[in-house]
Amino acid sequence: MAALSAWQERLEETALAPVRRTGLRYWALVAFLLAVIGWGVYAYSIQLRDGLIVTGMRDRISWGLYIATFVFFIGISHAGTLISAILRVSQARWRTPVTRMAEFITVVALVCGASFVIIDLGRPDRVLNVFVYGRWQSPIIWDVLAITTYLTASITYLFVPMIPDLALFRDRLSGRTSRWRGWLYRAVAIGWVGNVAQRRSLGTAIGVLMILIIPIAVSVHTVVSWVFAMTLRVPWNSALFGAFFVAGAIFSGIAMLIIVMAILRRAYSLQEYVTEKHFVYLGYLMAAFAGIMIYANISELITHGYKMEEGVEFQFRQLFLTQFGPLFWFYLLGGLVAPIVLALLPRTRNVPGMVLAAGLVTTAMWIERYIIVVSGLRVPLMPYEPASYAPTWVEWSMLAAGLALFALLITIFTKVFPIIAVWEVAEDHEAMLARPDIARPAALKTPELAEGAGR
Amino acid sequence: MSDRADGRRDDPGAERGASTAPVEGRHGGPQIGRRHVLRLLGLGALSVAPLPVLPTLLRAAVDIDEPPRPQADAARTADGRIRQWTMIIDLRSCDGCQSVDKPPRCTAACIEGHFAPEPMEWIEIFEGELPGGGTQFIPTPCQHCQNPPCVNVCPVAATFSTPEGTVLIDQDRCIGCRICMAACPYDRRFFNWGNAPVPPESLLADYSPEHQIPVRKGTVMKCDFCPDMARAGTLPYCVQACPQRAIYYGDLEEDIATNGKVLVSASRFLTENHAYQLKEELGTKPRVYYIPGHGAAAGRDAFTPGRQPTEWPWVERVEGAVTWQR
Numbered sequence: 001m002a003a004l005s006a007w008q009e010r011l012e013e014t015a016l017a018p019v020r021r022t023g024l025r026y027w028a029l030v031a032f033l034l035a036v037i038g039w040g041v042y043a044y045s046i047q048l049r050d051g052l053i054v055t056g057m058r059d060r061i062s063w064g065l066y067i068a069t070f071v072f073f074i075g076i077s078h079a080g081t082l083i084s085a086i087l088r089v090s091q092a093r094w095r096t097p098v099t100r101m102a103e104f105i106t107v108v109a110l111v112c113g114a115s116f117v118i119i120d121l122g123r124p125d126r127v128l129n130v131f132v133y134g135r136w137q138s139p140i141i142w143d144v145l146a147i148t149t150y151l152t153a154s155i156t157y158l159f160v161p162m163i164p165d166l167a168l169f170r171d172r173l174s175g176r177t178s179r180w181r182g183w184l185y186r187a188v189a190i191g192w193v194g195n196v197a198q199r200r201s202l203g204t205a206i207g208v209l210m211i212l213i214i215p216i217a218v219s220v221h222t223v224v225s226w227v228f229a230m231t232l233r234v235p236w237n238s239a240l241f242g243a244f245f246v247a248g249a250i251f252s253g254i255a256m257l258i259i260v261m262a263i264l265r266r267a268y269s270l271q272e273y274v275t276e277k278h279f280v281y282l283g284y285l286m287a288a289f290a291g292i293m294i295y296a297n298i299s300e301l302i303t304h305g306y307k308m309e310e311g312v313e314f315q316f317r318q319l320f321l322t323q324f325g326p327l328f329w330f331y332l333l334g335g336l337v338a339p340i341v342l343a344l345l346p347r348t349r350n351v352p353g354m355v356l357a358a359g360l361v362t363t364a365m366w367i368e369r370y371i372i373v374v375s376g377l378r379v380p381l382m383p384y385e386p387a388s389y390a391p392t393w394v395e396w397s398m399l400a401a402g403l404a405l406f407a408l409l410i411t412i413f414t415k416v417f418p419i420i421a422v423w424e425v426a427e428d429h430e431a432m433l434a435r436p437d438i439a440r441p442a443a444l445k446t447p448e449l450a451e452g453a454g455r
Numbered sequence: 456m457s458d459r460a461d462g463r464r465d466d467p468g469a470e471r472g473a474s475t476a477p478v479e480g481r482h483g484g485p486q487i488g489r490r491h492v493l494r495l496l497g498l499g500a501l502s503v504a505p506l507p508v509l510p511t512l513l514r515a516a517v518d519i520d521e522p523p524r525p526q527a528d529a530a531r532t533a534d535g536r537i538r539q540w541t542m543i544i545d546l547r548s549c550d551g552c553q554s555v556d557k558p559p560r561c562t563a564a565c566i567e568g569h570f571a572p573e574p575m576e577w578i579e580i581f582e583g584e585l586p587g588g589g590t591q592f593i594p595t596p597c598q599h600c601q602n603p604p605c606v607n608v609c610p611v612a613a614t615f616s617t618p619e620g621t622v623l624i625d626q627d628r629c630i631g632c633r634i635c636m637a638a639c640p641y642d643r644r645f646f647n648w649g650n651a652p653v654p655p656e657s658l659l660a661d662y663s664p665e666h667q668i669p670v671r672k673g674t675v676m677k678c679d680f681c682p683d684m685a686r687a688g689t690l691p692y693c694v695q696a697c698p699q700r701a702i703y704y705g706d707l708e709e710d711i712a713t714n715g716k717v718l719v720s721a722s723r724f725l726t727e728n729h730a731y732q733l734k735e736e737l738g739t740k741p742r743v744y745y746i747p748g749h750g751a752a753a754g755r756d757a758f759t760p761g762r763q764p765t766e767w768p769w770v771e772r773v774e775g776a777v778t779w780q781r
Contacts, residue, residue: 050777051672052631053649059781062636062646122631122646122673126611129630133611140610140634156499160492190491201489205496232604232640232737381642382595383583387781 004433008426011273015165015418016172018268019181022415033408040401043394044119052122054394060387061377065395066120068370069402072252073113074147074224075245075365076406079253080106080154081217083282085210093431094281096424097273101264102257103158104419108409109256110151112402117143119398139230142223150213150220157209159188163202165418167192184416221249228376234311235304235376244296251289252365255339258282258358260410262351264419273420276351280343283354286361287343290336297332311379314386323388324375327367335364527665529618530686532709539620539707540680540742541721542694543730544594545714547748548701550755551580551592551762555698558763561594564696565678566767570660570668572651573767573778577643577678578693580762589757591749594702596693597622597643597678598733598741605635605644614675620707620742621680623664629674636675640737645781647672652769652776680742690715699753707742 047054057064083102087095118124134141170185192198225245228236238244258279265274304312319328342348342357380386391399413419530538552559559580571577578596585591603622605614613629616622636644651670660668665683667676681691685704689695694702694715705712705721712721724730730744749757767778 050775051647051649053777053779058648058779059636059645060642062633117632120632122633122675123629126628126630129611129613129628133613133628135610135612138608138610138634140608140632144610152499156495160495190495192491197489198491201492205492208496227634228637230608231634231638232739233637377637381640383581383593384642 004430007429011420011422011425011429012168012172014268014270014273015420015422016169018414018419019169019173019177019416026411026415029411030408033404033411036404037401037408040397040404043397043401047119047394048124054392056390056392056395058387058389060380060384061374061389063120063373063377064389065370065391065399066116068366068373069399070113070116070120071224071245071369071373072366073109073116073402073406074221075249075252075369076256077106077109077113077150077154077253078217078221078246078249079109079257080104080157081213082250082253083257084157085213085217088206088210089214093428094277096428097270097420098257098261098278098282099424100158100162100417100419100421101260102253103154103161104410104413104417105253105256105260106154107151107158108406108413110147110154111409112406114147114151115405116398116402139223139227143227146216146220146223150216153209153213153216157213160202160205160209161421161424162417163189163192164194164423165421167194168422169418181416218246221246228372233376234309234379235315236372238300238304240296240300244300247289247292247296248365248368251286251293252362254282254286254289255358255361255365258286258354259362262355262358264414268414268419270420273425279351279354280349283339283343283349283357286354286357287340290339290361294336297336314379315375318375318378318386319371323378324371328371331364331368331371334360335368527663527683527686530682530706532706536708537618538685538709540599540682540685541620541705541707541712542596542599542680542743543703543705543712543721543724543746544743545701545703545728545746545748545752546591546593546750547746547752548699548750549580549592549594549697549748550699550750550753551582552698553750553755553759553762554753556763558765559592559594560696560698561693561702562765564692566765568692569666569679570653570657570670570769571676571767572647572653572670573769574765574781575645575676576765577645577676579765582760582762585749585757589749590760591757592762593733593745594693595641595643595733596743597680598641598739598743599678599680601740601742602738604638604640604739608634608638610634617682619682621682623679624667624675624677625664626667626671626674626676627662629671631673631675633675640734640739644675644677646675648779649777650775652767652778654769699750701753 055064055066080099080103083095084099088099118127121127130141130144134144166185167189170182170189173185174182222242222245225241229238229241231237261274261278261282265271301316305316318324339357339361342353345353347353348356374389378386378389532538557563561578562576562580565571565578566576569577578594581593581595582590583593599621601616601620603614603616606616606622609615610632611628611630613626614622614624614635631646633646636646647670650672653670658669660666662668663683665679665681667679670676684691690704690713694704697714700714700716703712703714703719703721703724705719707721710721712719712724725744725746728746730746732741732744749755751757
């Protein structure tokens with residue numbers, strides 16, 4: 001037991017380390033991110049003053065980088081759901097050290113994504129009209145409902161499994177940290193002492209939440225796709241769109257999780273817990289979703305391309321040959337084929353290889369969202385010269401600020417909340433020690449969260 | 456705090472430090488934890504529950520000083536039936552104003568009548584290609600669909616169908632999300648991307664969705680079918696201005712239409728001249744009908760392409776005004 005408690009002690013110290021020590025490099029990073037966000041605020045103030053004329057969007061391509069980034073961020077937010085809920089439902093034990101990070105990403109990406117819709121509005125001063133005059137028939141209202149529900153659910157889903165760790169922070173840091181932190185941890189630990197009844201409630205709550213959050217997450221990206229699929233635009237006119245967007249969302253979510261994992265593992269020395277195994281497993285999962293994406297693309301392209309209805313030829317030309325050719329081929333080869341190759345080759349089946357694959361996927365998925373939005377609108381509706389669109393410096397600044405906000409919120413989260421699910425990792429570790437035989441020792445027969453009832 | 460103290464009193468076996476590791480404590484305890492978690496879940500549910508009633512509450516709070524949507528009563532026939540405005544465009548007579556050698560007069564009159572900002576052509580003359588070569592001119596206003604994709608997708612009912620069968624936009628409500636522009640299959644919606652140059656007198660006009668003056672930055676505009684003029688007994692600007700009398704305006708309910716010179720039975724005119732609608736296969740059910748042709752009645756040769764580009768007379772610029780390209 002001595003070895004175990006030493007192990008537990010080391011785990012708790014690792015989880016507490018970010019809160020205890022804050023180096024100069026952290027503040028430098030925060031300052032840098034704040035500067036980028038500040039630049040974005042300046043760009044937005046110009047947009048507020050002059051109108052959307054400062055963007056590259058015009059009547060014929062009336063959505064652009066903002067909407068693409070919105071879809072991208074909402075996609076990223078599926079990281080938490082998949083890794084956490086789906087792996088929890090399937091009782092994949094290896095997930096425990098990375099679930100917390102995934103749930104952080106979900107909440108933060110939702111906040112960033114939702115803000116891009118407001119940035120895109122011509123009249124942000126009237127955004128409350130959505131609640132005052134909202135019509136259930138509009139896909140935008142479906143989006144508002146789905147995203148607010150998902151945000152509520154994912155904050156709850158982040159918070160509930162964190163309660164025991166917050167109590168750990170409360171107990172270990174009491175009197176040894178600033179007053180507001182002491183107050184914060186006391187408040188958010190909501191009186192957790194870890195007795196049997198509390199643990200049973202926690203297990204039930206997590207069990208309910210993880211089942212609930214999966215359909216919510218699926219619905220979110222489905223209705224995001226319906227913003228496009230409910231119009232009469234040829235390239236968007238597809239019943240596959242919902243499933244295609246959900247698959248792409250999970251795909252990009254895994255990629256973003258791998259990137260965040262790599263950064264946090266380095267920054268906070270989590271090598272003992274976040275191991276190469278996690279990167280490779282997630283890499284496999286990402287490769288599997290790359291396969292699904294390839295299938296979806298073939299399915300989508302061939303049903304349109306075989307028949308060549310009005311506008312489809314134009315769409316295929318701009319995708320494969322002209323306007324979007326380089327981007328689209330990068331998406332297909334760099335974003336869908338390359339991750340599979342990287343996951344299959346033994347030489348790249350390691351942390352740098354998987355991070356490279358994740359970087360490719362994240363970039364390619366942003367590009368895919370951009371192509372879907374812009375190419376769909378570019379197909380001419382009437383006999384006119386096809387319009388063109390190029391994002392302006394304002395739009396690029398907002399994208400940079402959005403990514404900086406994403407990074408900043410994650411950075412701040414890691415300094416306030418436990419980045420590793422300490423109790424889940426500990427449970428997992430104990431269960432592992434108790435093996436190899438499947439019969440569990442008597443000591444573990446009591447209600448136990450990782451494999452107990454309701455999990 | 457008291458909850459926690461209670462918990463520890465009832466659960467003396469659990470040490471403080473170890474208690475946070477759930478595998479350690481195995482003794483039965485009070486139901487406080489469950490109550491907390493349930494309370495938490497309850498609060499979560501409560502935060503979602505008001506969503507359906509929220510609009511009603513907000514509307515009740517906002518409505519007090521909000522002016523009613525400015526819109527006149529529907530026009531009626533002598534026996535009280537609501538008029539159903541329609542437009543019939545006779546392409547046999549439309550030569551894109553090649554014969555008068557000017558920018559299309561319908562577009563020009565519409566722009567002047569509505570103070571439409573550059574580059575908005577609420578009625579735009581597209582030049583379509585004919586199967587055997589040559590071109591035809593297609594004056595294209597908002598099609599005033601009876602199954603309007605734009606109205607279907609609008610999140611705030613800023614664009615709406617009227618009993619007269621027209622589709623209007625309330626620029627005082629529009630939030631500028633532009634989903635209607637993505638939804639419109641006829642490219643007939645225009646966004647106020649910036650401060651458009653408009654004549655100062657337009658700023659004095661009384662705003663109404665049927666008469667979208669003055670312009671409002673960050674909102675969507677389009678052809679409003681001029682029902683206010685029709686009710687006053689005048690034809691829309693575009694109909695009045697057409698030198699070839701190619702545009703008919705009328706009422707399907709009373710089954711009449713006129714181009715300002717002749718009065719026709721709308722149904723008979725449509726049927727006998729093989730009228731069609733733009734993109735009928737989409738099921739949008741437009742209120743604008745076309746009679747096929749390429750300006751032959753106006754003496755135009757189909758193989759003489761090209762029309763004059765539209766001009767906007769608003770040379771004087773409001774401070775900070777900008778124009779843009781579509």
